[in-house]
Amino acid sequence: MADYWVNIFLNDENLKKIEAAxxxxxxxxxxGKKAIQVPMTQKDQKxxxxxxxxxxxxxxxxxVLPxxxxxxxxxIVLEMKTPDVMKFAIMKIYNPLAGKAPRSAQR
Incomplete structure (x- = not known):
């Protein structure tokens, strides 16, 4: 069982895509809203x-993500046809280097 969840709320168009998948x-x-819940571990949550x-x-x-x-x-959920995608998806949606200045090469 997952420690945490990402809720993806579905509009009519996305609900049809989910059903088609x-x-x-x-x-x-x-x-009262339709959603897909993507499970994630505590490590993914951090x-x-x-x-x-x-x-x-x-x-x-x-x-809920931005x-x-x-x-x-x-x-990714639609492509892989499963909501259990966080291990793969985490690197696509989370950029650990965002906002950090590039390091210059040390000589």
């Missing part, structure tokens, strides 16, 4: 918090 069984209802400092987790240890990262994650 055969993932309708993974759709859950959260506060990486996301480091990359997205304003990320908030609710009482169920779930969060729009561009959420879109990338949804595309």
């Amino acid at each position: 055969g993932l309708q069984g993974s759709v859950v209802d959260i506060d 990486k996301l918090v480091k990359g997205f400092t304003d990320l908030d987790f609710d009482g169920n240890n779930a969060c 729009a561009d990262a959420e879109e990338k994650l949804l595309n």
Whole structure:
């Protein structure tokens, strides 16, 4: 079982894509909205918090990513046809070097 979750809330267009990928069984209802929950470990959660400092987790240890990262994650879920993609997706949505100045070569 996952320690944490990323909720991807689905509009009608994305819900159709999820159904076309055969993932309708993974759709859950959260506060009256359709969503896919992508499970992640505590280690993955720490990486996301480091990359997205304003990320908030609710009482169920779930969060919502910024729009561009959420879109990338949804595309990975659709491509791999499973919501269990965080091990692969983490490097696509989290850039550990973001905001750091490049190091110059030491001589």
